[in-house]
Amino acid sequence: MAAEIKAPALRPLPLAPPLLPGAMAGSRPYVASDKMQQALGFPGELAPDWQPKALAKMGELLGRYRSLRVFLDACVHCGACADKCHYFLGTQDPLNMPVARQDLMRSVYRRHFTLPGKLFPRLVGARELTREVLDQWYTYYNQCSECRRCSVFCPYGIDTAEVTMAAKEIMDSVGLGQKYSNEIIAKVHRIGNNLGLPGPALADTLQGLEEDVKEETGADVRFPLDEAGPRCCW
Numbered sequence: 200m201a202a203e204i205k206a207p208a209l210r211p212l213p214l215a216p217p218l219l220p221g222a223m224a225g226s227r228p229y230v231a232s233d234k235m236q237q238a239l240g241f242p243g244e245l246a247p248d249w250q251p252k253a254l255a256k257m258g259e260l261l262g263r264y265r266s267l268r269v270f271l272d273a274c275v276h277c278g279a280c281a282d283k284c285h286y287f288l289g290t291q292d293p294l295n296m297p298v299a300r301q302d303l304m305r306s307v308y309r310r311h312f313t314l315p316g317k318l319f320p321r322l323v324g325a326r327e328l329t330r331e332v333l334d335q336w337y338t339y340y341n342q343c344s345e346c347r348r349c350s351v352f353c354p355y356g357i358d359t360a361e362v363t364m365a366a367k368e369i370m371d372s373v374g375l376g377q378k379y380s381n382e383i384i385a386k387v388h389r390i391g392n393n394l395g396l397p398g399p400a401l402a403d404t405l406q407g408l409e410e411d412v413k414e415e416t417g418a419d420v421r422f423p424l425d426e427a428g429p430r431c432c433w
């Protein structure tokens with residue numbers, strides 16, 4: 200006997216908000232300082248030859264990650280992901296649609312890494328990696344939190360987060376890293392903690408925490424600083 204199947208009740212579809220082109224064009228994080236960039240092994244700032252270096256890095260990533268090339272080739276612009284990004288829903292800026300975010304890199308990929316893009320750039324939406332395009336990357340790839348919500352809705356499984364990661368890696372490699380991630384990592388490397396607290400300030404903070412824990416719980420808990428822990432025996 201066939202199983203009884205009940206179709207769920209139809210729900211009203213949420214509507215995509217109206218577009219506000221350029222709404223977030225002026226919103227971008229501060230660039231990391233040259234010292235912090237250099238501490239991570241990146242150039243301190245954009246050098247005159249940043250463009251060939253950025254394209255070389257892009258070629259390196261395309262060779263290393265087959266998925267990146269597939270994602271840049273496979274999109275059919277169906278729009279299923281367009282209204283799935285909370286950054287687009289919250290800002291209404293069309294360049295925050297996942298597909299448009301990918302296209303910022305896809306257009307450059309087509310120009311430099313595909314035959315149609317080399318021969319007929321205008322026909323396939325191919326663009327040079329100009330300073331203006333790089334600035335657009337900086338603005339809109341830094342408005343993607345790499346949450347991957349959009350990829351759940353893509354029929355091809357295209358992962359915008361991976362495209363964003365590649366764009367950020369390329370920008371880092373030419374000296375356009377952003378302050379709020381690169382400076383924190385550099386502080387961990389140079390000073391030993393993500394806040395960049397000098398040793399005495401960190402010791403004072405930990406002592407205060409020990410006192411707070413004692414006051415709240417009555418327990419003597421130590422937060423050791425720069426003390427070797429027990430050696431692992433396996």
Ligand code: SF4
Binds near residue numbers: 278298353356
């Ligand atoms: S859902 Fe996938 S194929 Fe459709 S536009 Fe978005 S990324 Fe492209």
Ligand code: SF4
Binds near residue numbers: 283300
């Ligand atoms: S991965 Fe980026 S583009 Fe996709 S939904 Fe998350 S923030 Fe938006």
